[in-house]
Amino acid sequence: MQIIFTHPFDVSVEEARKIQDELRGRVVLECVKHSSNWPETVAGVDVAFRNGIAYAACGVFSYPQLELLEEKKAFRRVTYPYIPGFLSFREIPVIMNPLLSLEIEPDIIICDGQGIAHPRSMGLASHIGVIFAKPTIGCAKSRLVGEYKEPGIEKGNASTLSYRGRVVGYVLRTRTGVKPIFVSPGNLISLEDAVKVIISCVRDRRIPEPLRIADKRSKELTAK
């Protein structure tokens, strides 16, 4: 993969806000040129923390079989605190190298956080999507912004997530009786396709496979 837009990460909140406003203009909410069997591969990326060190893991999977094809990991000292709305600046530094060193370039990258369901439409997934000019999907375990009505208790139910009068994502019940997940497009993909892909990546757990495995792997790194 190639970086097509980069910037310094250890910035103040004011600078971070400016960067987000600048990157926002580069987000594309539709798929660009792809065949009927797109995507053929999807990647999941996640970061775990321990003692001031951030551990990242990313895995590339075949789609829709979801067989693990390649894995890349990395760790880095944490240099940015967690600030709601600025998660990107804390996680992207350590996620960068694993993504760059992948031999198999994934068609879509699934991120553990929001896509455009963000105060400035620049959640982690959108940020990563713009930096790499790749399709990305935000898949979060809880809400950052937006209103929605609780989806039905049964697996498969969903409701829209709206923010400032716009539908920015979907609240998906991936397991009966279990807390739903929040899906929003990151970049170069439509809301509909983002949801379809995520649904196809869900096996028998709440979290879609690519992300579940990446989460597992990053946490394993934490123990060593």
Place this chain on the structure above:
DNA sequence: GCGACAG
């Protein structure tokens, strides 16, 4: 000023 707030 008060409450909300991805990971």
Place this chain on the structure above:
DNA sequence: ATCTTGTCGC
């Protein structure tokens, strides 16, 4: 996110 024991439910 991380820390951390037991415990409820399929």
